[in-house]
Amino acid sequence: AQSVTQLGSHVSVSEGALVLLRCNYSSSVPPYLFWYVQYPNQGLQLLLKYTSAATLVKGINGFEAEFKKSETSFHLTKPSAHMSDAAEYFCAVRRGADGLTFGKGTHLIIQP
Amino acid sequence: DAGVTQSPTHLIKTRGQQVTLRCSPKSGHDTVSWYQQALGQGPQFIFQYYEEEERQRGNFPDRFSGHQFPNYSSELNVNALLLGDSALYLCASSTLLGTSGILISYNEQFFGPGTRLTVL
Numbered sequence: 222a223q224s225v226t227q228l229g230s231h232v233s234v235s236e237g238a239l240v241l242l243r244c245n246y247s248s249s250v251p252p253y254l255f256w257y258v259q260y261p262n263q264g265l266q267l268l269l270k271y272t273s274a275a276t277l278v279k280g281i282n283g284f285e286a287e288f289k290k291s292e293t294s295f296h297l298t299k300p301s302a303h304m305s306d307a308a309e310y311f312c313a314v315r316r317g318a319d320g321l322t323f324g325k326g327t328h329l330i331i332q333p
Numbered sequence: 334d335a336g337v338t339q340s341p342t343h344l345i346k347t348r349g350q351q352v353t354l355r356c357s358p359k360s361g362h363d364t365v366s367w368y369q370q371a372l373g374q375g376p377q378f379i380f381q382y383y384e385e386e387e388r389q390r391g392n393f394p395d396r397f398s399g400h401q402f403p404n405y406s407s408e409l410n411v412n413a414l415l416l417g418d419s420a421l422y423l424c425a426s427s428t429l430l431g432t433s434g435i436l437i438s439y440n441e442q443f444f445g446p447g448t449r450l451t452v453l
Contacts, residue, residue, distance in 0.1 A: 264423055264447050313375075
C-alpha cells in the first residue's frame, strides 16, 4: 500500500520568502513522486515529478523538490515566493501503472 | 490542442438519482483515470480505463461505474446518489507504457477542470 502525508494543511509565507512544503511518503517499492498545484475552481497542474533519475528535480514556476530515500521525503521548495503562488499544493505517489495516491493538500498563503 | 475536457462543469442532483459525467482525453492519449475530490481533501482514485476496459479500481463501491469509447473518451456513472457523493470529479488522461504486453507505467497525467457535483 502507498500513502502520502503532507505536514501542515496551511502554510503562510511573506512575498519574497522561501517556500517549503513538506511531503513524506510510504511505498513498498520505489515510487514515482509528484507535486501538483490547484488554483481555485480549476483542475490539477503538474509542477514536477521524480521518476528515479536525478534526486533534485526542477519544475515549473521556479519550484524544485528533492527526493530523499532515507527520509522517505519529497519536500517542495521555491527560493522566493510570489503572490501568484497562492494555491493548493498536492503531493502524490504512484507505483508503476497504478492510479495516483494524493496527500490531503497544503494551502499556501502569500502575505504581501 | 484543447487538452482534457469535461462536461458538465456543474451538476445538481438529489439523493437516489443517477448521474453521468463525461471526459474527452488530450489528443494522443489512450488512458482515462477518474478521481473524486471532496471539499478540502486530496483527490482519490476511482478507476482507470484502457482499451475500453476497466484495468484498475480504487476503493469505491459498485455504484460507481464507467465506460470508455473507441475514441478514448470516457463516462463516469454514479447510481443511487448519496449526500457524500458531493465532490469535484476529475478526469485525467495519459498514455500507458509497456513492454511485451505488460503495462509498467504511463507518462504524465493531464487533468481536466473537473465537474462539480452537488447532491441535495
